[in-house]
Amino acid sequence: MTDIHPFLAAHPDCILVDITGTQGSTPRETGTFMLVSETTLWGTIGGGQFEFMAIANARNMLAGTGGMAEMDIPLGPDIGQCCGGRTQLRFRRVTQTVAEEIEVRLTSEIERLPEVYLFGAGHVGRALATALAPLPLSVTVIETRQEELANLPAETKTRLTPMPEALVKDIPAGGVVVILTHDHALDFLIAREALERTNLAYAGMIGSATKRATFASWLSREGGGERGWLERLTLPIGGTAVRDKRPEVIAVMTAAEILTALGAYRMRSSS
Structure with a gap:
C-alpha cells in the first residue's frame, strides 16, 4: 500500500x-x-x-x-x-x-488489511513481495536466512526465525500463506501447519505436479491425507494456464490468485 x-x-x-x-x-x-x-x-x-x-x-x-x-x-x-x-x-x-x-x-x-505471509524470500518470494507491495494488503516475509531479507519493498514487514512453521498458528483468520522456501522439507512442514487451519483465505506452495504428488504421499504418512487437507492447498501457485516460469510472471499470477481467494473469503464470511 x-x-x-x-x-x-x-x-x-x-x-x-x-x-x-x-x-x-x-x-x-x-x-x-x-x-x-x-x-x-x-x-x-x-x-x-x-x-x-x-x-x-x-x-x-x-x-x-x-x-x-x-x-x-x-x-x-x-x-x-x-x-x-x-x-x-x-x-x-x-x-x-x-x-x-x-x-x-x-x-x-x-489495521483492517488482509494479512499475507510469504515464507521464503528467494527469487519468486521477492518478486511476489514486489507485486503485492502496492496492493491493499499487509505483507510479511518470513525467512531463516538474514541475507535474503534485504532488497524487499519498504512496505514489506520481515521476520527472521529458525522455525518458520511455528508461526503459522498465530496467523489471523482470513490470512494468506504462500510457501516458497529453499527447502522442500521445510515447505512441507509449513504446509502441514497451514492445512491444519480451516480459516485461512488461501494456502499455496510453489512447485509442480510432481511436488504435489510427493507432498500428498508425505502428508498421507503424516496423517493428513485422509482428512481432505490437500484440496485446501494451491500447488503449484500461479496456475498452469500460463507456462512461464520467470519469477515475475509467477508472482503476478499468484497475486491474482490471492486477491480472488480473499474476495471469496469475504463473501463466505459475510453470508
Missing part, C-alpha cells in the same frame, strides 16, 4: 477530495479519497472525466480562483461516462487537523 507521507511532505498545500456518498453504479465507493496538489495527485476516486472535473475544481480552490466545497456528479453520457450512478464529493484544503484525520483513517484502514 503506497505511503502517503512522502506526498504530504512534498506537497503540503493540497486538497483532500472525499467521496461522501454514492447512488447506483459508481467507479469507487463512499470513503474513497484522493489528494490534489498544483502539479500531482495521490490516489484516485475513479478516473475518467469525473475525476478530471474533481481535479480541476480542487486546483481552482488551490489557486484561489473559485472551486466548490461540494459536488454532486451524475456519471452519465453528459460527461462521457456510462456508470449510470451518482457520486457526491467534498473538497477540503489540507490543514494540520485534516492531515491528522487522514492519518487516523489510513491507520484504521491498514
Whole structure:
C-alpha cells in the first residue's frame, strides 16, 4: 500500500477530495479519497472525466480562483461516462487537523488489511513481495536466512526465525500463506501447519505436479491425507494456464490468485 507521507511532505498545500456518498453504479465507493496538489495527485476516486472535473475544481480552490466545497456528479453520457450512478464529493484544503484525520483513517484502514505471509524470500518470494507491495494488503516475509531479507519493498514487514512453521498458528483468520522456501522439507512442514487451519483465505506452495504428488504421499504418512487437507492447498501457485516460469510472471499470477481467494473469503464470511 503506497505511503502517503512522502506526498504530504512534498506537497503540503493540497486538497483532500472525499467521496461522501454514492447512488447506483459508481467507479469507487463512499470513503474513497484522493489528494490534489498544483502539479500531482495521490490516489484516485475513479478516473475518467469525473475525476478530471474533481481535479480541476480542487486546483481552482488551490489557486484561489473559485472551486466548490461540494459536488454532486451524475456519471452519465453528459460527461462521457456510462456508470449510470451518482457520486457526491467534498473538497477540503489540507490543514494540520485534516492531515491528522487522514492519518487516523489510513491507520484504521491498514489495521483492517488482509494479512499475507510469504515464507521464503528467494527469487519468486521477492518478486511476489514486489507485486503485492502496492496492493491493499499487509505483507510479511518470513525467512531463516538474514541475507535474503534485504532488497524487499519498504512496505514489506520481515521476520527472521529458525522455525518458520511455528508461526503459522498465530496467523489471523482470513490470512494468506504462500510457501516458497529453499527447502522442500521445510515447505512441507509449513504446509502441514497451514492445512491444519480451516480459516485461512488461501494456502499455496510453489512447485509442480510432481511436488504435489510427493507432498500428498508425505502428508498421507503424516496423517493428513485422509482428512481432505490437500484440496485446501494451491500447488503449484500461479496456475498452469500460463507456462512461464520467470519469477515475475509467477508472482503476478499468484497475486491474482490471492486477491480472488480473499474476495471469496469475504463473501463466505459475510453470508
